[in-house]
Amino acid sequence: MRVVLLGAPGAGKGTQCKRIVEKYGVQHLSSGDILRRERAERTELGAKAQSYMDSGGLVPDELIVKMMAGAIAKAPKEGYVLDGFPRTVNQAQELDESLASDGKGIDAVVSLEVDEQIIMERMTGRRSCPKCGAVYHVKNLKPKVEGKCDNDGAELIQRPDDKPEVVKKRLETYYEQTEPVVAYYKRNGCVLELDAGNGVDEVGAKLFEMLDALAGK
Ligand code: AP5
Ligand code: MG
Numbered sequence: 001m002r003v004v005l006l007g008a009p010g011a012g013k014g015t016q017c018k019r020i021v022e023k024y025g026v027q028h029l030s031s032g033d034i035l036r037r038e039r040a041e042r043t044e045l046g047a048k049a050q051s052y053m054d055s056g057g058l059v060p061d062e063l064i065v066k067m068m069a070g071a072i073a074k075a076p077k078e079g080y081v082l083d084g085f086p087r088t089v090n091q092a093q094e095l096d097e098s099l100a101s102d103g104k105g106i107d108a109v110v111s112l113e114v115d116e117q118i119i120m121e122r123m124t125g126r127r128s129c130p131k132c133g134a135v136y137h138v139k140n141l142k143p144k145v146e147g148k149c150d151n152d153g154a155e156l157i158q159r160p161d162d163k164p165e166v167v168k169k170r171l172e173t174y175y176e177q178t179e180p181v182v183a184y185y186k187r188n189g190c191v192l193e194l195d196a197g198n199g200v201d202e203v204g205a206k207l208f209e210m211l212d213a214l215a216g217k
Contacts, residue, residue, distance in 0.1 A: 001026050001079040001215060006182055007112030009170045010123035012196050012203060013083045014135050019204045020081045027075045030083040031068060033133050035059065053161060056169030058087060058177060065094045087178045108214050109185045110207065112196035123167050127156040141200060
């Protein structure tokens with residue numbers, strides 16, 4: 001199964017991808033998580049990406065396309081779910097071209113639709129594990145022990161780009177550069193629109209219905 005999950009910052013892409021991975025055994029390929037890892041490991045790519053990420057802008061297409069092509073090439077036979085990529089129409093076209101040459105196109109594009117007010121609430125309450133990348137929320141998805149990751153006990157942090165002024169810029173970037181990607185896929189194939197404004201379990205159940213239908217279960 002090869003799926004793209006689209007949605008605004010804070011829509012719940014990472015949260016639902018974790019569930020998809022558990023249920024279908026595919027690999028989670030999150031461009032944001034990969035970039036954060038590159039930064040933590042102080043690689044050249046991480047250094048190049050830093051200023052774009054901290055200001056709420058997009059990392060240049062050529063860096064991202066190369067990075068994600070490498071990740072896709074290593075994905076298992078079960079497939080993958082893309083999170084945060086493609087994020088510009090140019091990235092989507094490059095992805096389509098490279099997958100077409102391998103004869104392994106995307107099976108489905110799911111668009112998580114959420115109101116801006118809910119998005120702000122989700123992002124400002126998010127807490128993340130700097131070690132394993134697990135995502136929590138101070139009200140909606142609490143860890144078992146306050147402030148600690150369930151998986152490894154690490155101290156949870158607020159992502160630097162979840163500061164209100166950066167969130168505002170990320171949303172602007174999304175409307176300008178990433179919303180057109182939804183329109184691109186609508187023109188080129190099938191987009192499954194999912195109302196993602198409800199609770200994590202409810203959204204997950206609807207998403208599984210869509211993906212089960214796709215997998216012919
Ligand atoms: P990235 O890490 O991809 O950030 P994003 O797209 O802004 O998305 P988020 O990770 O903020 O949100 P999410 O949808 O994953 O929500 P989550 O599940 O955490 O990118 C970061 C930066 O990297 C970019 O700004 C850019 O600079 C760069 N970058 C990355 N990809 C790039 C690309 N392709 N091209 C160029 N640059 C790129 O959920 C949010 C919160 O809500 C959590 O606390 C969660 O617990 C809670 N929550 C989730 N679902 C629900 C629900 N249903 N009900 C209640 N609470 C919920
Ligand atoms: Mg995410």
